[in-house]
Amino acid sequence: MDTITVGQYVFERLKQLQVNTVFGLPGDFNLCLLDYLYKVDGMRWAGDTNELNASYAADGYARVKGIGALITTFGVGELSALNGIAGSYAEHVGVVHIVGVASTASQSKQLLLHHTLGNGDFNVFHRMSSYISKTTAWINDPQSAASEIDRCIREAYISQKPVYIGLPTNLVEEPVPTALLDTPIDLTVQPNNPSAEQEVLDTVLELIKSAKSPVIIVDSCASRHNVKDETHTLIATTQFPTFTTPMGKGVVNENNPRFGGVYVGSLSKPEVKQVVENADLILSVGALLSDFNTGSFSYSYGTKNVVEFHSDYIKIKSATYPGLNFRFVLQKLNESIKSLMTDYAPIEVPQMEGPLKADPSSKLTQQWLWTNLSTFLQPNDIVITETGTSAFGILQTKFPDNVLGISQVLWGSIGYSVGACCGAVAAAQELEKPRRVILFVGDGSLQLTVQAISTMIRHNLTPYIFVLNNQGYTIEKLIHGPNAGYNEIQIWDHLKLLPTFGAKNYDAIQVKTVGELDTMFRCADFARNDKIRLIDVVLEEMDAPINLVKQAELTAKTNASQ
């Protein structure tokens, strides 16, 4: 066949980038497009339960596979996805949002179709999305369709930000040359300006040469823009003590002898704070420095020698070098640095706590849960935590190698984790070497996106869903209104959720004591992710990780400030 349809072209391009599941919902403006998804071998339609869940799922999928996609319908569908898309924008996640829009004829006649504002303006939702998209395409002729699709997909992948493609119903079946598919989308990053790059390298090497107590801090963009290997080489070569931020947790292997824990400004453990803040050089890789990621901006380095490596610029002390990509800089740095490291004497790094001992009949606590979770985790696991007690508690858990941590620390939309879990587990089970996916979500956040569980059941996906059953929005109670009605929720019977959503092969278990959960964590049967599992973890209402308690105090203060 010399030509294929525009509809099929989109899915062939996505598949070339290992996108094998597309998230979203049908709507009459995208049905013809969806027909072509089924024509591409190895493509799966998720068929989500609502667009917000679909957008979270596409984000979770992209965090595992590097890029994700969702399809919604004009107006109603696309607007429901905006919160999830904005989260991908804030947190650097490459998501392709394809919106099925009315035919070009309907648009030019300004018909008062359903799903419009009734004013003939077909472009308004596109304009709204443009604020939270790296780029957009409003396709209105078949000639430019292929190149516009390629441009958007490329941009999503390279920039790790969402993009928006509006595709009218009548263009889906237009032909484009099949041969276009033979040339892969160019995903290469432009090489850095050589002289600016050399200037950066020289300056950084000079700083390293004279440093006595340097440290490395790794944040989430090192994962999102995938410089994990370069970062591990930097650590191995320099032997500098290395820390992560909350959002960066998991990027550095925590069994690495040079890994010293999580740095969160004033909320850090004292021994971590001491090493970082007494350093005379900070090499910061992929920083995304929001309040929750920094203990409300309580970083207090003792040095001005800070080098920030970013995907699109490098900063050395006060000087910014725009347009430089950190991958090439780190690669060249790793080559040049070896000869410098001869007389650096590595200092000891802080160690994370091992599992706690406790009376098996004692009630479960957040402290026990997070510290002892490490006995259950395996290398390559994907651990998803919700903005709430989980995202803070997980910082106490020592990860095995290559664990991927997913948490929406900056955007912080409650309910995200359940939708993201659906996407992450779809991706994880498509990998050559499948990975287990383990979700921790509070009972309050779960209520926002609970029907994402139905989609996981539908596709026989087998995550572990730990529901932290503590009677409401504990994170909010800590910030303001511990006894306020608005922080309460309707109490659900979590154990009934899986059968209600039609699960056949599942486990639903409640645990209340240390002994019950400890037995579960050490059980070989439980460790095999051969079915979907929901574990209702009963915890005290106001029990919370200590770093969350402190963060909540800082947040309350910021919110009250004039």
Add this chain to the structure above:
Amino acid sequence: MDTITVGQYVFERLKQLQVNTVFGLPGDFNLCLLDYLYKVDGMRWAGDTNELNASYAADGYARVKGIGALITTFGVGELSALNGIAGSYAEHVGVVHIVGVASTASQSKQLLLHHTLGNGDFNVFHRMSSYISKTTAWINDPQSAASEIDRCIREAYISQKPVYIGLPTNLVEEPVPTALLDTPIDLTVQPNNPSAEQEVLDTVLELIKSAKSPVIIVDSCASRHNVKDETHTLIATTQFPTFTTPMGKGVVNENNPRFGGVYVGSLSKPEVKQVVENADLILSVGALLSDFNTGSFSYSYGTKNVVEFHSDYIKIKSATYPGLNFRFVLQKLNESIKSLMTDYAPIEVPQMEGPLKADPSSKLTQQWLWTNLSTFLQPNDIVITETGTSAFGILQTKFPDNVLGISQVLWGSIGYSVGACCGAVAAAQELEKPRRVILFVGDGSLQLTVQAISTMIRHNLTPYIFVLNNQGYTIEKLIHGPNAGYNEIQIWDHLKLLPTFGAKNYDAIQVKTVGELDTMFRCADFARNDKIRLIDVVLEEMDAPINLVKQAELTAKTNASQ
């Protein structure tokens, strides 16, 4: 007390307009604001399960009480509500959207707070909302707070469109003079320009005088801008045959001897089509002429003598009279018209079908359901139907007097009806004379917003929830892809939903035959809305109201058009 806080002021103002329930979710940027809700007697915080449901609920509440309100938090919360708000915009519903935003200090320092895009731009979400708001306020000083709040609430009420108020955390506790509350918000509509109004009246009276076979068509804006009384007087005075559109169904009492049924262009019943299209004058009240409301624009009047009465303009044939409000025009028309009507001989109007007879053991059909529903309905009921088989089927049901029909025909966001039901039932039970609320939703649409049921349980609200269990998105299957995977859904066990969400006092019943549902419709116990009820109505997958089948064909054609 000489002053009250800005926070309390908002809720006092809303209460003055009979808003007694505020929808939304807590978030750390709105917690202090929510404290003041509890200080106002007779105010209830809904505590919804997600912001989309909250926005639908505020819309449903407003359709019953004339205005509704929801509170979300900056970024994450407000974006999740946008689809619902856009629906209120498209369908003329007055909703006040209050967003708790970061403190003015955080804004001016451009702090990289959670719930931001990480770029220091605090105004971006406000800009996105402005596209779907009649007006907005971004409050940044206590001096203008009260007047800005009043301006927005007034605008929502008068225009019946959503408005947006951004309220920073630190301004909530600022004082405003209590005395401001003594002057009610001015809700009067500006009088019409007298000479333009007189010109319209003269022209319309002239048209009426020479008409032999005039008809009245009533649409949804007659309800939203509340000219129901004026419309009923017009019908009584003129005795003209009167029809409604699909969106207008319920605005005219269907026992009115001059009510002739629903006009939907080519999808109308032949006897309706005949009367309307042979008329020599059409008086159209509150039209909102979208595709689903007009049988894909298949109106074919035989006359050019069309008068459109709108809330903000009047149109006579091709002439538009901007700025004229239909209330005053209709009132004056009703006064002047009496003397004209002496020699008009009313023609007969078509009648709606009565309940069907069928073998009690036969399987339920859509046709039987919708036609026989009238045996269950009572005067003053509120009937909510989802965009799907329900919104089309309900057109076959004869309503008792003063039934309020709620359906999102223009915006058509699936899942809307469940959220709207939560708001409508909250409003209905606050009325001096409470009303029953009866929801019809398909199994596919239910999945998008199912957790709204939890909120109804939480507040002991007692709707009837009829779930049309027909295995997927039947409306989509009719438009395109009857056997396509994307139109399938995960099958749920609907009878487990209420207990899963913690209901104690409830009924959950499945019906499959005509006899089972007929018995239920005629049961006195069932007729008392003393508990929440879910009725799982098992129907054939491709069974659909005939008007939906025809509409789906027209829609498929429009979508394919070049």
